[in-house]
Amino acid sequence: MVRRITRREFIRLCTGATAGIGLLSALEPVILDTLAHAAEGKPPVIWLQGATCTGCSVSLLNTVSPSIEKVLLEIISLKFHPTVMASAGHQALHVLEETAAKHEGEFFLVVEGGVPAADGGVYCTIGERHGKEVTFLEVLQEYGDKAAAVVAAGSCAAFGGIPGAAPNPTGTVGVWEVIKDTPVINIGCCPMHPDDFLGTLVYVLKYGEIPELDEYNRPKIFFPDIIHVGCPRCTYFSQGIFAQNPGDEGCLAFVGCKGMVARARCNTRQWNNGTNWCIAAGAPCQACSEPAFPDECSPLYGRYRIHE
Amino acid sequence: MPKVVIDPVTRIEGHLKIEVDVEHGKVIDARSSGTLFRGFEIILKGRDPRDAQHITQRICGVCPTSHAITSARCLDDALGAEVPPNGRIVRNLIHGANYIMSHVLHFYHLAALDYVVGPDTAPFIPRYKGDYRLPPDVNNMAVDHYVQALAIRRKAQEMLAIFGGKMPHITTIIPGGVTEKVTQEKIDKFRAILQEVTGFVDNVYLPDVFAVADVYKDYFDIGRGWKNMLAFGIFQLDDAKDPTGQNMLIKRGAYTNGTFSMVDPKKITEDLKYSRYNDETSGLNPMEARTEPQPHKLGAYSWIKAPRYDKLPHEGGPLARMWVNQVPEIANLGEKAFSVMGRHAARAVECKLIAHAMFGWLNELRPGQPTHLPCSVPKEGRGFALWEAPRGCLAHFIKIKDYKIDNYQVTSATIWNACPRDDRGQRGPIEEALVGTPVDDLENPIEVVRVVRSFDP
Numbered sequence: 001m002v003r004r005i006t007r008r009e010f011i012r013l014c015t016g017a018t019a020g021i022g023l024l025s026a027l028e029p030v031i032l033d034t035l036a037h038a039a040e041g042k043p044p045v046i047w048l049q050g051a052t053c054t055g056c057s058v059s060l061l062n063t064v065s066p067s068i069e070k071v072l073l074e075i076i077s078l079k080f081h082p083t084v085m086a087s088a089g090h091q092a093l094h095v096l097e098e099t100a101a102k103h104e105g106e107f108f109l110v111v112e113g114g115v116p117a118a119d120g121g122v123y124c125t126i127g128e129r130h131g132k133e134v135t136f137l138e139v140l141q142e143y144g145d146k147a148a149a150v151v152a153a154g155s156c157a158a159f160g161g162i163p164g165a166a167p168n169p170t171g172t173v174g175v176w177e178v179i180k181d182t183p184v185i186n187i188g189c190c191p192m193h194p195d196d197f198l199g200t201l202v203y204v205l206k207y208g209e210i211p212e213l214d215e216y217n218r219p220k221i222f223f224p225d226i227i228h229v230g231c232p233r234c235t236y237f238s239q240g241i242f243a244q245n246p247g248d249e250g251c252l253a254f255v256g257c258k259g260m261v262a263r264a265r266c267n268t269r270q271w272n273n274g275t276n277w278c279i280a281a282g283a284p285c286q287a288c289s290e291p292a293f294p295d296e297c298s299p300l301y302g303r304y305r306i307h308e
Numbered sequence: 309m310p311k312v313v314i315d316p317v318t319r320i321e322g323h324l325k326i327e328v329d330v331e332h333g334k335v336i337d338a339r340s341s342g343t344l345f346r347g348f349e350i351i352l353k354g355r356d357p358r359d360a361q362h363i364t365q366r367i368c369g370v371c372p373t374s375h376a377i378t379s380a381r382c383l384d385d386a387l388g389a390e391v392p393p394n395g396r397i398v399r400n401l402i403h404g405a406n407y408i409m410s411h412v413l414h415f416y417h418l419a420a421l422d423y424v425v426g427p428d429t430a431p432f433i434p435r436y437k438g439d440y441r442l443p444p445d446v447n448n449m450a451v452d453h454y455v456q457a458l459a460i461r462r463k464a465q466e467m468l469a470i471f472g473g474k475m476p477h478i479t480t481i482i483p484g485g486v487t488e489k490v491t492q493e494k495i496d497k498f499r500a501i502l503q504e505v506t507g508f509v510d511n512v513y514l515p516d517v518f519a520v521a522d523v524y525k526d527y528f529d530i531g532r533g534w535k536n537m538l539a540f541g542i543f544q545l546d547d548a549k550d551p552t553g554q555n556m557l558i559k560r561g562a563y564t565n566g567t568f569s570m571v572d573p574k575k576i577t578e579d580l581k582y583s584r585y586n587d588e589t590s591g592l593n594p595m596e597a598r599t600e601p602q603p604h605k606l607g608a609y610s611w612i613k614a615p616r617y618d619k620l621p622h623e624g625g626p627l628a629r630m631w632v633n634q635v636p637e638i639a640n641l642g643e644k645a646f647s648v649m650g651r652h653a654a655r656a657v658e659c660k661l662i663a664h665a666m667f668g669w670l671n672e673l674r675p676g677q678p679t680h681l682p683c684s685v686p687k688e689g690r691g692f693a694l695w696e697a698p699r700g701c702l703a704h705f706i707k708i709k710d711y712k713i714d715n716y717q718v719t720s721a722t723i724w725n726a727c728p729r730d731d732r733g734q735r736g737p738i739e740e741a742l743v744g745t746p747v748d749d750l751e752n753p754i755e756v757v758r759v760v761r762s763f764d765p
Contacts, residue, residue: 044430051346054321055369055476061413062462062475069455078431082318086421086435088757089314095434116345122603123611125343126323128315133325133343162351162366169347169601191369191476245682247480247487271474272466281473281480282487286362288477294363299356301482 007207011221042077043205044099044107046143049082050124050136051163051172052113055191056154057083063194064273071198079107082126093127100143108201109147109182111175114156114163115140118171137178144179149204151185152176152217153197158186159216159291166295174291176217183210186217188264190288195269196222214263216291223289227267228259231279246301247282256301258287309336312753315343319418320765321370324726326738328756330747335756338735338742340726342612345584349599352716357383357685357708360716361481364704367720369476370413373406373468374697374721375704376481382704383483386691389683393547395485397669398471398679400543401498402478402486404666405468408505409461410698411626411659412513414764415652416457422758423520424450438754441523450520453512460508467501470494485680492675499670506663509656517656521649528641531648531759533741537563538622538724539632540571540694540701543665553694557665558658560694561632564620568632571617573694576703576719579614579730582607590731594705594717595692614727614736615719623737624700624724625763626655635661651762685711697721699764725763738763 047057061068072078078085079099085092099107113136116123121137128134144150152175155161164172176184185204187196200219203211211219228234236242236251243250251257262285270277278285286300287293294300315325323344329337348367352360361379365372377399384391391399425440425447426432442450465475471488472478480487488494521528541553541560552570553560562569578597580590585608586600602608616622627650630638637657638645645654689708696702700721707715727736735743738760745755 049323051344053366053369053372053476055366055372058369058465058476061458062465064462068458068462072431073427073429077429081431082316083321084417085318085431086426086433088316088318088436089753091434091436092316092318095430119603123345123601124323125325126316128313128325131313133315162348162363163346165351165363167350169350170345172346190366245680246482247485247489247680272469273462275466275469276473276488278473278479281471282489283473283479286479294359298359300359300362302356302358 010203010206042075044103045076045078045110046096046099046107047078047081047110047112048126048136048139050111050113050126050157051116051170052156054083054112056112057081059191060194060197062272063198066198076201090128093129100146104146106148109143109150110153111140111150111157112153114160114172115175115178116163116170116172117178123170140175140178145181147182149185149210150175150179150182151187151197151200153187154192155188155190155288155293158188159293161190162294184217185210185213185219188216188218188223188289190293193269193271196265218263222265223263224265225263226260227262227264227279227285230267231259232267233279246284252279252284254303255284256299256303257284258297259285261292262287262289264289310750312747312750312756314753314756317757317760319421319761321368322722322765324760324765326742326756326760328742328747328753330750333746333748335742335745335747338739339609340728340736340738341610342726345601345611347599347601348718349716352713355713357386357706357713358483360704360706360713361483362479364718365477367718368697371406371410371697371699371721372476373403373472373478374695374702375718376478377403378693378695378702378704380481380483381693381695382691382706384691385693386689386706386708387483387683387685389484390681391485392678392681393672394490394674394677394679396544396547397672398486398488398490399481400669401666402468402472402481404543404662404669405464407662407698408509408659409464409468411655412457412461412464412509414655415513415517416454418764419652419761420450420454422754422761423524424454426451426454436752436754436757437749438752442520446519450516453516456508456512460505463501464505467498467505470498482680484683485678488679490673490675490677490679495670495673495675499667502663502666502670509659509663514656514660517652521653524649527648527758528644528650529647530745530755531651531741531762532646532744533623533737534621535646536565536620536622537628537631538571538617538624538701539629540696540703542696543662557662558629558696559633562617562622563632564618564622571694573692573703575618577616577619578719579616581731582728583610583613584608585613594703594719595690595707597717598715599717610728612723612727614730615724616730619732621727621730621734621737621740622724624721625651626658626698627651628700629696630654630658648758648762655764687711700724722765726765738765
């Protein structure tokens with residue numbers, strides 16, 4: 001029997017100094033405990049893809065603890081996911097319709113990719129129904145309000161991201177501009193980090209409510225503070241040692257680092273099982289966690305206007 | 309005439325619809341449609357040229373490194389940037405790690421479920437009914453390897469991030485090299501993971517591919533296609549200028565109507581008659597091309613442009629690379645190489661080739677030596693790069709004016725294979741490969757998706 005965990009402890013595990021790399025290792029017993037007490041078995045998940053590169057799905061596959069096979073086989077019931085599912089064509093679309101009907105108000109809708117909204121959504125169709133192509137836009141409008149909660153996975157789904165960058169030729173917007181009546185949780189970063197996504201999902205499953213969100217609908221526990229705080233190059237900053245080129249020694253502020261505006265945990269959880277992260281690798285932060293990405297962050301590796 | 313529509317084609321990267329006409333149990337015609345337009349080339353216009361490396365990676369989250377490195381090479385060309393040896397080698401190692409990740413992912417997690425019966429739970433059910441022929445013990449082993457391969461591909465990404473910063477969407481590639489430094493600790497860490505991953509490639513991935521191929525021998529005769537092969541070449545082996553792409557681990561070359569030749573970049577054009585873009589911009593070399601979408605264009609059925617080499621459709625990808633380079637395991641297959649199983653075999657053979665070459669590159673790294681050299685954006689300039697993504701030949705083209713991007717064009721890997729017909733009505737490679745494919749059950753067109761997925765679109 002796994003010991004009960006309080007909300008306060010959960011949040012401490014996510015944000016505290018003990019978190020770091022092994023964040024979800026700490027949460028794993030919580031996840032399994034939550035599921036053992038779930039009355040309806042594994043929660044059904046529908047994962048839709050719009051204007052996406054599939055990078056957020058690939059990033060989810062990079063989860064370490066729990067491992068992805070545990071996520072797929074034990075934690076969630078992933079009914080519909082275009083990159084993973086066995087079926088195709090109308091057989092696949094039937095699964096989508098059936099899951100939404102059977103589990104109305106119970107399924108989780110995960111959206112990857114922005115929503116091309118110009119011209120009636122014509123720039124992205126995701127299947128055919130009754131001999132007619134259906135747009136991603138209309139599918140979201142149809143299923144969004146039937147979900148228990150909507151998770152916008154990654155910058156494109158959350159804020160439009162790169163497909164929504166100027167001059168935004170397809171009118172791409174974030175999911176929260178399309179789905180109005182169901183809460184949308186935004187998981188920023190390009191791609192999203194698997195810990196931020198799974199941590200949020202577990203929180204919702206465990207407490208039956210949405211974690212506290214910031215002004216951009218991001219869970220505060222996973223997007224707590226700007227990464228400049230605790231940046232390993234902070235000493236350079238305070239000593240006034242600035243890199244002249246990306247990759248040089250020194251604070252990267254003058255070669256485009258947006259660590260002062262990017263709210264994320266890259267400096268603690270890092271990426272790819274704690275292997276590395278942008279600033280440690282000599283690369284300026286692009287603030288890919290922010291709604292400002294990429295237009296207000298451009299030039300990505302050039303002197304940024306807040307420093308002028 | 310019965311028509312079969314598969315929309316969406318799942319277990320690929322992106323949005324694809326396939327439509328086939330079937331007569332007497334065989335495909336007699338096919339149409340391939342890309343159903344997503346994002347407009348990267350329009351978005352890039354007017355930006356800082358150095359942003360291209362970051363923006364173009366978002367074309368594909370499975371192989372963003374391909375765009376990062378091709379874009380950086382394109383910028384190296386336009387900026388006149390010199391890349392130090394460590395920079396060149398680290399780029400190769402990053403991309404090699406991505407190839408291993410992508411090929412393993414493709415076989416086990418994208419393609420295998422066309423041959424292997426997965427567990428009876430979502431997302432592995434429902435599945436097409438079909439001739440799943442593996443004996444039960446081999447099938448069970450393949451399911452175990454599906455799970456094992458999940459960890460291997462993750463580790464390949466961790467190996468990549470040692471020098472890439474994070475993955476997907478690496479941040480360390482810049483014109484002039486890479487930002488990450490080379491240390492002995494990083495080399496050792498990289499080598500340790502490479503050893504584990506290579507062990508899997510040698511002892512699990514290759515045997516599995518050949519075990520499946522053995523049971524599905526008829527698929528050496530299905531999915532033939534145009535038999536025109538194009539490879540732009542990848543993994544630069546030393547620091548000399550190499551305009552013809554011959555000093556690479558996998559060399560550049562074309563195979564057209566049965567004849568091998570060197571690649572002339574000027575012979576690359578993009579046709580648009582059946583693509584949803586302005587006809588007036590059809591047939592141009594990408595350096596001069598424009599991207600003017602017309603969502604309601606009559607007669608057009610895809611968002612994918614139709615690139616052609618010497619006005620003919622050419623297939624790209626591992627088969628093209630292994631064939632052009634006449635790698636014995638694939639060349640010895642002869643005509644049977646041009647097939648569904650030929651493509652799977654070529655991918656596995658290439659994966660092994662690259663993984664083993666990477667050990668040598670690690671030995672060439674010099675800790676403490678620079679990984680990049682400074683460079684700056686000129687007021688005017690142009691450049692291009694031919695390179696390879698795991699799924700096919702990739703080219704980036706840039707024109708710079710007033711220090712900004714004036715025009716940026718990407719001839720992406722999958723568009724070579726998944727494109728629609730060209731202005732002369734010639735089918736794209738996937739379309740052509742589908743013709744002649746048997747379809748036993750119109751409700752369960754498993755043979756069709758086997759052909760499509762063999763291209764790793």
